[in-house]
Every structure is written in C-alpha cells, then in structure tokens.
Amino acid sequence: MNQKIAILGAGSWGTALAILAARNGCQVLLWGHNPEHIRSLDQHRQNQRYLPGMVFPENIAVTSDLKDIAPFSQLILVCVPSQVFKQTLLALKPYCTDNIAVAWATKGFNPDDGSLLHEVVAEIFGLQTPAALLSGPTFAREVAADLPTAITIAANQAKFAHQLASIFHSERFRTYTSTDLIGVEVGGAVKNVLAIAAGIADGLGFGANTRAALITRGLNEIIRLGVQLGGKQDTFMGLAGLGDLILTCTDNQSRNRRFGLALGQGKSRDEITKEIGQEIEGISAAKETYLLALKYGIDMPITEQTYKVLYEQLAPQTAVQNLLSREQKPEA
Template sequence: MNKKIAILGAGSWGTALALLAARNGCQTLLWGHNLEHMMALAKDRQNKRYLPEHYFPATLAVTSDLNEVAAFSKLLLVCVPSHAFKKTLIELKPYLSNEIKIAWASKGFNPDDGSLLHEIVADIFSPQTPAAILSGPTFAHEVAENLPTAITIASSQPGFAKQLSYILHGGQFRTYTSADVVGVEVGGAVKNVLAIAAGIADGLGFGANTRAALITRGLNEIIRLGVELGGKQETFMGLAGLGDLILTCTDNQSRNRRFGLALGLGKDRITAMQEIGQEIEGISAAKETLLLARKHGIDMPITEQTYKVLYENLAPLTAVQNLLAREQKAES
C-alpha cells in the first residue's frame, strides 16, 4: 500500500499527527491556510508556535497551496477547528478528483445547523465518499513526544479505517477501529462542553467528589444524546467516549478545562479566551449541543447550565447551585 497522506490544519493537533505519520515512514504533506506561518514551518522545520522543539522528519513537507494538497495524495486528514471544517472542504473541493478519501480529527458540530461532520462530507462530496473520524484521549504534545497513546478510527467502510490504521498505528501509538461514526463524533464534541464545566467546578474550589460526579453524570448526558442520534452505547464506554472525557476534564493540557478554570476563578469569558490564545471548541459546542438536545427532547442539565454561564452571563456558582437543586431522581 502506498503510504501517502495530506493533513489539513497546522495547529498543534494537525502538526502532531503529521509528525506521527511521517515518523511511521509515510510521505506526509502538512497544509495550513496562513502563508507566513507555513513559510516559518518550512524554514524552521518545526512548529515553534504550537509544538516547539519537535523537528520535522525528512518525510514531512509543508504547504499553503490547496492545489499541491490535491496533487500530493487522494487521502486527506482534516484537522482544522470544527467551525472551519465546512469552509475548508468547500475551498478544497474544486481541486479534488472523485477518488478522494476524507478523514478528520476535528471535534465538534457544524455551527450553522448543529449537523455532524460526516453529514457535511456527504453533502459537499457524496454519501459514497470514503469517510472516517479519528478521536480519543489524545493531547497533541504527548503524541509529538511519542508517549503511549490510543485512539479510535471510525468509518462505515472497514477498508478505509484499516488504511488509516496502517498509516498511524505503530510504536507508541495504538489504533482501534469502529463502525460507529456517529457515536465517536458525539463523544468528541460534547466532552469539550463537560470539560468547561469540570474546570468551572475546580476553579470555584470544589473537590474531587464534584469532579467525579460531573464526569459521571456528564457521560450520561453524552450517552443519551448520542444514542438518540444513532450512536451505540458501547462506543461511549470506550476511548472516544469515557476515555476522552476523563482526559479533557482532569488535565490542564485541555484548553476547555483551563477556560472553565478561569471562569470559576472569576475571570470573564473574553479575558479567559485571550489568556489561552487557542481554539476552545467547547464554547460553540455548548450552544450546538443544547440546540440538539432541545430538538430531540434530551435532558442535559450540565450542558444547559454551562451554556447559560457562557451565553446568558449566569454566575458559575449559581449554575452549580441550580444543578444541586434539581429534583431528586433515580440514577438510571
């Protein structure tokens, strides 16, 4: 099999996956939209802005030219933020052949209408276009450091999942395949909202009991929504569900958790965003998740209170008190 892949998105996660593929002996092309940034990557042979000191192997090239991306490989891995996912694919489409295969490691919903990212791929290209999502408990820095990591690759076409696994699996990086695209997408999107909630609780000075309760009840919210949308319950107990949720809610490498911490400590939303200086997917995901929950009649109280903190200026402490004041009920 010809090991060749183009990765779109030169942030921390796209760069980490490009490093991984290149180290595995795959001819890799990393694309970014900012010409100045990509010229710096080409000159420095590292991404000083997001992953400094991780030097690019000879098998990793960079570009800002979509035409070059299309000519390089028919296998694309999209790592741009979810709000830029649709725009990136629309811009890319005129350069592509009908034989294209599209995977993505973006986590979130389409901000236009709350649709899942695989639905965007099917709409822009075709429902028959080979499509897959990569998700799981992964921090970019640890992947770049070559620390032991495991992810899920989900596709309705097993052969495509196996092809991606062939490129990425190896050494300290383990891949598992799945056919549950919807479940993996929902788990990856909603966990960012819950990470903000966990950060808020910790910023308010609450303890490990509170954090554990938020993670557990938050997982319940993910399962309720995910199953309603067509995901499989067992997916949410795996890497792309519980695994990613635990990671994002408990470690300060998570931008969403750090954002919540800042809010819990009394900082306003704009200040917290500026201090982090990178994409915080959970902010938009809170709105999109709540809209989906209301549309399908799913009760998601943690998500709802997080939304009110972000968009209705509800005090974080009041949000926690609202959750505690809910009517007593059976756990299941």
C-alpha cells in the first residue's frame, strides 16, 4: 500500500494500531510525549512497558517531536487519553496544513465541558476536516498478537472511512464503516463507566446474574444518553455499543473492570490507580456522563451510583443497595 500514517500516543493501543498498520504495508510514524520512552521503543524495537514481546515491523519509525508529524503524513490517528486529547491537538495544529485528516481511537468525553471528541476536532481544525473514530471490542495485546478482531470506523465523510478501512482491514482484523460518529463515541465512553460498575459487583462477590443484569441495564443507559445526543439506536446494538460493553465488563484485560474489581474488594482509589499504572478512562467518564445525564434529565442509575462511589465516597455496598431498592417498574 505504501500509505503513510502518523499515530499519536505510544501506549498499548497506539502501539498495537501502529503494528497492525505496518503489518498491512503502511509506513508508520509513532509519536509519544516521553523522550525516554521513545528512545526505549527505538532501541528495543518493541514497547517493553505496555506490549512486551510484540516486535515492531521494520516500517515503524518513532519520534517524540510533534514537528515531525505533519511532514511525514497529513493522515493522523490520535490514541492519547481523552484527558489530553484536546491539548495534544492544539499542540499539533501549528505544524499542520489545511489538508490534514484526523482520526482517533480515544474513548471518552472532553473533560473541559463534556463535549464529544469530534466536536473538539471540528473546533480546532474546522468542520470541513475529514474526521473519523475507530472503536469497538478491542484489547491492544490481542490486536498486536494478530488475533481475530472486528471494529467500527465512523466518519463524517464516507471516503475517509473507506480510506481508514483499507489501512487497517485484514484477514484477522475486520473493519465496518458507519456514519454515526455520535453513537460510536457515546458507546465507547460510557461503557468504561459500566465496566467499573461490573468490576465493583464482582469485587463484592456477586455472581454472573448480577453482572448480566448490569450489562443489560447499562446498555439501556447508553442508549438513552446516546439517542438524546443524536446517536442512532441501531449503533448501540453493534460492535461499538453492545460489543465493546460486553468486552470491558467481562474480561480482566479491561483496566476499568480491574479498577472496579479492586474497589469492590476494599482497596482505595489511589492505591488501585498506582497498581494499574495506566489511564483508567472510566474515572473521568463517570463524572462527565453523570453531568450530561443531569443536564438532559436522563435516568442513568448505574452511572449515578458509580459516580457517587468515585466522587462522593459512597460505599460500594450502599451503591448496590440503592440500585436494588429502586421502585419496581416495567422493563421497557
């Protein structure tokens, strides 16, 4: 293909997507903000911190200088945490031309105001900029290991969605395209909150029945918020909705689930965050989702109780009791 793509974010997910794109024949430039970490990537030709053992193909180069990005490629894929998504793009903008195309694999809201990330891209680069999101049930290590995976690529322009699909699609990595940026973004952000809730329930010793109920009722909360914000209901029954929700609520590769699991077992928030050592997107997403629910008057009881555990020191056992004691009502 000889397509060039610059990837911002040298964590586990950015590294996995760099390996995938390179494996598919692309020239890849992987950027990270920490020069010491980037030197390690260059020296060892693998990400020993986040994906040890996954050797880089020859067509991956690395840099810690944002000035290198635009001259290499106008096609940029952002894989940094949502908390620094906006500031990373603002730092990049002075080096870009008007021909830039921005994709991201970041899941979450803009912490400044709860806005969606496609709105951040439009604010910085303009509404005309090709913009797309890669999302779905994906763990970085499995993608890097070339295990079968499927994702959704949602874009504001069909041509851009198909361009990204051609870069990442392979026999072991299926890409499906969508026009529903809002729905895909909401699904990817809120599922992290629900993964914390599912982890808490398991940490408290509750069983598979509880976990299944949380996933099902949690999906209902995602749909309520997503549709209110302009997403399409069908999106939430697909890879970026139900698929990603099941993945993060049921497998301990999910940092958000592991965080909730440890909370339920009685560990402190600071202690768990230090142990995991990577960004736990669901912590900030819980606050942003809860505030959006209040703003629009949407009933999201699982999100509300998770927020109160994280930000109001509510005991996890009390949060569960609050959910169980809610007034009986029809399911639909």
